[in-house]
């Protein structure tokens with residue numbers, strides 16, 4: 001039976017592109033409407049793996065993903081896909097010649113945030129509507145040919161939903177990439193991409209600090225520093241238990257070994273920190289596509 005992979009759908013989202021690039025035709029693709037639905041489905045065993053966005057180079061973390069994983073349904077990260085993101089402005093073909101009269105722009109909040117410079121210049125004061133994904137926005141535009149609405153989405157979405165790209169590559173900065181996590185209920189899932197090569201090994205930890213202890217974060221960092229463990233990310237998120245209560249997501253640039261990472265974790269625990277392993281996995285990168293700016 002094929003592996004079932006859920007992802008933030010519908011078809012032709014960036015998450016879907018990441019799934020296609022990593023898994024090819026090997027798996028059964030299961031589009032879901034929201035990130036929590038993807039996480040619930042894998043936690044409940046309805047699918048084997050879920051692929052969800054975690055971080056964008058221009059807009060930062062996808063907070064919903066980490067918040068839902070930390071507070072609601074704990075799962076492990078068993079792999080990571082890093083994909084280039086090219087945002088295009090698209091309308092229904094009926095509105096091809098009047099696209100500049102658009103009065104409503106529809107997309108995922110992250111996609112809109114990645115294109116603020118273009119939107120500010122071309123559509124100052126316009127209304128934005130937030131969709132569950134860029135693909136959902138494109139699907140909506142295709143079903144409402146008479147509304148003066150445009151979507152921001154990728155090239156696959158324009159093809160899938162029969163839309164016309166009237167401005168390509170509208171994201172504010174050329175280096176625009178998003179990370180996607182592959183999630184599973186246990187620490188390891190035996191699958192290797194046949195199409196992409198792994199280019200990095202990572203371990204992600206969640207760390208809570210002991211309350212009211214001066215220099216605690218400094219001590220946490222030094223547990224990694226003196227072991228020469230390279231950190232590629234440290235980010236704080238609210239615990240949702242009170243103002244000023246935060247946890248940290250820390251990415252270490254290596255797989256869990258027998259000595260260094262267990263030693264750092266033991267040191268943090270001795271300091272009174274809470275430490276949880278969120279995953280130890282390989283990261284894979286997708287190459288840039290070829291669409292040029294119009």
Ligand SMILES: O=C(O)C(=O)C[C@]1(C(=O)O)C=C[C@@H](O)C=C1
Pocket residue numbers: 008012013014015016053056062085108110111132133134135178
């Ligand atoms: O809406 C999509 O197409 C998604 O896959 C989600 C998402 C995100 O959550 O950041 C993924 C990549 C882009 O950065 C924009 C949107």
